[in-house]
Amino acid sequence: MITRDTQVEEIVKIPGMVGYFIQNGVSPVTCSGPFPQTLGRLLEIKKVADPDAFINGLNRFVSEREAPAAGR
Secondary structure, eight states: OOOTTSBHHHHTTSTTHHHHHHHTTOOOEETTEEOSSBHHHHHHHTTOSOHHHHHHHHHHHHHHHHHHHHTO
16 A cells, blocks of 8 residues: 555556656656655655545555456
């Protein structure tokens, strides 16, 4: 489960996550690679209006990607 305390560097290792961030108007990368702090800090810096909704969306995205694999 992704939380405000999850390191962005860990999140972007999940396939499709960089695309999810970009589609939702938040870049998880800097010129030197993945943002080197927590997701909460990134969302604060990027002035995301509803960080909890963004995090819930990330967790739904992960769940939906894993669900088809479980049904194989």
